[in-house]
Amino acid sequence: MSANESKRKLIIVSNRLPLSIKRVDGVFESSISSGGLVTSLSGLCKPTQFQWFGWPGMEVKNSKDREDVSRSLSEYHAVPIFLDSDLAHEHYNGFSNRILWPILHYQSGVIFDDGPWQAYRRVNELFADSVADVAQDGTLIWVHDYHLMLLPELLRTRLHAKGKHCAIGFSLHTPFPAGDFWRNLPVRKHLIDGLLASHLIGFHTDEYKQNFIDTCASLLGARTEIPNQIQYKSRLVIVGVDRLDHIKGLTQKLRGFDVFLDDHPELRNKVVLIQVAVPSREDVKEYQELETELSTIAGKINGKHATPEGTPLLYMHRSVPFTELTALYSVADACLLTSTRDGMNLVSFEYVACQEKRHGVLVLSEFAGAASFMREGSIPFHPANTTEMSESIFHALNLDPAERKCKYLYLRDFVNNNTRQASTIPSPDNIPVANLCY
């Protein structure tokens, strides 16, 4: 970005702000939000003049409280868009996460419901009203993710009426599915029309971009161009860090690990999988059911494979501070990511950034967006194939040092060349690994 461009005003719009608000003992407190979108944009914000519009994560009813929240968020350039809790629930849980998210990630059995769809439209309108009021002529507006697909079109209309000319960009942080799948959504054309009002649309991979182009072509008739490393002295650590979400393939991961332990009983005491499942969208029934299922499988695996020396699976269903995550990344000999669909997957980048010394191995589902770029440096596999997963884990733990280094250097160069601010990851020398001695 040139010096002049960096002085242009930028408005970022996403459903989730980088800070979430909670009320503790009557006082509003803010904490850093989690998720790939917030992580990926945080590097941009330091050198750029920007305002970030989004929902503050809870209902704030009276105007005095709204003023307090707005004032405290403004210190971080964040602008809250206040929503009544029922409306926010229907937009976020009802349409965005129960209907749109599963379709974007090829999950079947989605039932369309008009109520949540109307809430989705209404929230997109409220976002458009706030942003169009504040944007000035020439402001760049950068809209993010599936919660706001109607926003570019709604914004254009409002900006036009106010005589403001603003470039609108849209970035999708999820996959965009093949046309046949997208057809399951009765309101698909409205969403495509909403997006096409953007001046520029960004996708994580060529495949998602091509699916979108094909959809536009069929839906609108549009023309488109366009030896053995296993250390028997201590446990080898495999790490997994995922939001607790169906798309992360967590049931598949636990089942695959179970098969690995069945295939290699001699490794039960030599390997541990540390799986962090960060709580997410806990108001949605399907997410609650997934949590119950995972706890049950985790219990069964340890029941079957534990020995007096310990358990091969450490399943943590809670949020872990980022410094602890990086400590975990740095001590892990391999990182196992099993997404059945995933826009990009930043955990794979973070693992590589923390492995300068160990040259750990990335075992990466071919369905993560990151696999489009990291295939050569990782061990790719199909997440539904538990035998292939078991073999891939074994392969990762047995790579000879030269091949491990070669794969690692490929990944390191890719991450360094494609990360806005590599220095946000603490150096492995400064991270608290002392309590993680495996």
Ligand code: ADP
């Ligand atoms: P998704 O966006 O689907 O959640 P990604 O792998 O792309 O998946 O991004 C997840 C991001 O959330 C990573 O940057 C990860 O470090 C971060 N994260 C995970 N747990 C926490 C936490 N407890 N606090 C803050 N960030 C977290």
Ligand code: G6P
């Ligand atoms: C994915 C989505 C983001 C979202 C994040 C966390 O990365 O693409 O838009 O913010 O998950 O999910 P949440 O529902 O907590 O915002």
